Amino acid sequence: MDYFLHLVVLGTIYSILAVSLNISVGYTGLLTLAHAAFYGVGAYAVGILTVEYNVNFFFALLLAMPAAGVVAAMVSPILRLKGHFFILGTVAVQLMLTQVLFNWISLTKGPFGIPGVPSPVIFGLKLNTPPTFLLLSVPVMIIVVLLAARLVNSPFGRVLKTIRANPSVAESIGINVDLYRLRVFVITAMMAGVAGGLYASYTRYVHPSAFDVVFSTFILIMVILGGTGRWMGSVLGVVGLITIQESVRFIPALPANMVGPVQIMAYSGVLFAVMMLRPQGLIGAYKLE
Amino acid sequence: MPLLEIQDLLVSYGSKQVLNGVTLTVDSGEAVAIIGHNGAGKSTFLKGIFGVAKATGGKVVLNGEDITNHQPFENIKSGIAYMAQGGQVFPDLTIDDNLRLGGYSAPANEIDDRMTAIFDMFPAISQRRTIAADALSGGERQMLAMGMVLMIRPQLLLLDEPSGALAGNLVQQITETIRSLVDDKGMGVLIVEQNVDMGLKVADRVNMLEHGQVVFSGTPADLGGEEARQQLLGLL
Numbered sequence: 001m002d003y004f005l006h007l008v009v010l011g012t013i014y015s016i017l018a019v020s021l022n023i024s025v026g027y028t029g030l031l032t033l034a035h036a037a038f039y040g041v042g043a044y045a046v047g048i049l050t051v052e053y054n055v056n057f058f059f060a061l062l063l064a065m066p067a068a069g070v071v072a073a074m075v076s077p078i079l080r081l082k083g084h085f086f087i088l089g090t091v092a093v094q095l096m097l098t099q100v101l102f103n104w105i106s107l108t109k110g111p112f113g114i115p116g117v118p119s120p121v122i123f124g125l126k127l128n129t130p131p132t133f134l135l136l137s138v139p140v141m142i143i144v145v146l147l148a149a150r151l152v153n154s155p156f157g158r159v160l161k162t163i164r165a166n167p168s169v170a171e172s173i174g175i176n177v178d179l180y181r182l183r184v185f186v187i188t189a190m191m192a193g194v195a196g197g198l199y200a201s202y203t204r205y206v207h208p209s210a211f212d213v214v215f216s217t218f219i220l221i222m223v224i225l226g227g228t229g230r231w232m233g234s235v236l237g238v239v240g241l242i243t244i245q246e247s248v249r250f251i252p253a254l255p256a257n258m259v260g261p262v263q264i265m266a267y268s269g270v271l272f273a274v275m276m277l278r279p280q281g282l283i284g285a286y287k288l289e
Numbered sequence: 290m291p292l293l294e295i296q297d298l299l300v301s302y303g304s305k306q307v308l309n310g311v312t313l314t315v316d317s318g319e320a321v322a323i324i325g326h327n328g329a330g331k332s333t334f335l336k337g338i339f340g341v342a343k344a345t346g347g348k349v350v351l352n353g354e355d356i357t358n359h360q361p362f363e364n365i366k367s368g369i370a371y372m373a374q375g376g377q378v379f380p381d382l383t384i385d386d387n388l389r390l391g392g393y394s395a396p397a398n399e400i401d402d403r404m405t406a407i408f409d410m411f412p413a414i415s416q417r418r419t420i421a422a423d424a425l426s427g428g429e430r431q432m433l434a435m436g437m438v439l440m441i442r443p444q445l446l447l448l449d450e451p452s453g454a455l456a457g458n459l460v461q462q463i464t465e466t467i468r469s470l471v472d473d474k475g476m477g478v479l480i481v482e483q484n485v486d487m488g489l490k491v492a493d494r495v496n497m498l499e500h501g502q503v504v505f506s507g508t509p510a511d512l513g514g515e516e517a518r519q520q521l522l523g524l525l
Binding site: 166168169172173174175178 | 339360361362365366370371372373378379380381382390391394437441
């Protein structure tokens with residue numbers, strides 16, 4: 001039962017990631033493979049602030065948002081790239097930030113990671129088990145998902161959809177496309193920062209390898225599987241991918257050391273199958289192009 | 290003072306120079322046509338004015354103010370509207386929603402009045418307000434695209450091939466609409482046309498572009514009689 005609840009905790013954290021990435025990919029047409037990097041910035045912000053500076057977890061979680069947002073703003077010149085070049089630019093950002101996490105040893109402890117991130121405490125209750133951590137991760141996920149739903153249904157969200165539908169026409173009717181793209185890039189990075197902060201306090205350990213390009217791809221697959229342009233699709237994508245991930249463990253006679261590689265092959269297979277058979281995902285609003 | 294003054298405009302895509310110093314003016318209440326072969330730089334010229342393509346030299350001056358390389362959203366605030374080639378609209382949205390979006394920069398309390406004016410101008414699309422733009426014919430789509438940019442109520446309208454692939458009666462309707470914008474509303478119109486016949490009918494002045502340079506500038510009458518005109522049509 002605890003293992004199932006552990007998956008539910010991860011599901012709540014991944015849902016925040018997938019819903020935020022969907023705002024970027026699905027609603028604005030910014031297909032990015034750097035989301036794990038901003039997730040990592042949030043995780044490290046909470047790890048460093050709580051372990052090195054004894055900052056209260058909740059205050060550190062609040063600071064994780066602007067930390068990820070500032071890093072996103074710093075790399076935002078990649079938004080000048082269009083189409084495939086933008087995607088490649090986000091891969092470059094992801095690789096670069098992973099290297100920063102590995103090599104800025106005085107700040108991040110490099111390959112040793114940061115152990116001992118304290119568990120959050122609410123009214124004297126230490127949230128250090130899956131069932132107790134759900135008391136935090138579920139409300140945070142609900143808040144983020146509701147904010148995302150509100151955002152995409154607001155006039156701001158309608159502008160994003162026009163940018164995705166046709167950036168040239170959006171520009172010709174007076175929309176400052178570059179400014180909106182920047183806002184979305186920063187806002188979604190901040191959301192990923194929140195997810196990262198939760199992850200750090202849940203696993204109590206942050207390490208650069210948890211925030212690499214493979215994980216960025218994993219988040220993107222969740223969005224594509226669930227369907228782009230619908231926030232509910234992202235949550236479905238998370239459930240679907242975790243189910244597939246865990247099903248691999250039940251393959252008879254699969255050696256334990258092969259579970260990880262087979263899981264990655266399963267994700268890749270899912271991505272391939274969705275692109276071929278149902279490009280709009282399970283409940284997507286449109287086909288990803 | 291002309292409404293729009295272009296001085297030696299240069300635009301290049303990478304190492305390829307597309308515009309080699311184009312100079313022309315457009316006054317309020319005047320339609321100026323740009324004609325020329327495919328690849329002569331006609332569309333790039335409009336993009337360079339509107340800020341979609343970066344000018345590498347020269348000046349774009351609107352009402353005496355230098356607006357060279359201003360962003361499109363800034364140019365719309367200054368009173369320029371641009372309709373791209375091919376009747377570009379938001380295909381998933383209804384006619385109503387497309388027009389409302391066209392009024393993105395307009396004051397909210399004027400949107401309904403402006404939409405009514407557009408529907409008066411294009412009765413064909415007023416009958417189908419709740420239809421998705423995807424379901425429209427080529428001509429209706431072109432009318433919608435023009436309606437969207439007219440929601441801005443610009444001083445200067447940049448039109449890239451408004452007659453593109455339309456049947457003769459629709460070309461005539463678009464021509465009349467443009468003339469009414471010029472004559473009745475006092476709008477300045479700069480129109481790029483592959484359909485030379487339409488360009489000559491709608492324009493007060495014509496510029497012919499070759500290899501990114503103006504090789505002829507004058508009134509349609511300056512092109513001489515029907516023989517010279519047919520020769521020009523044959524050239525293009």
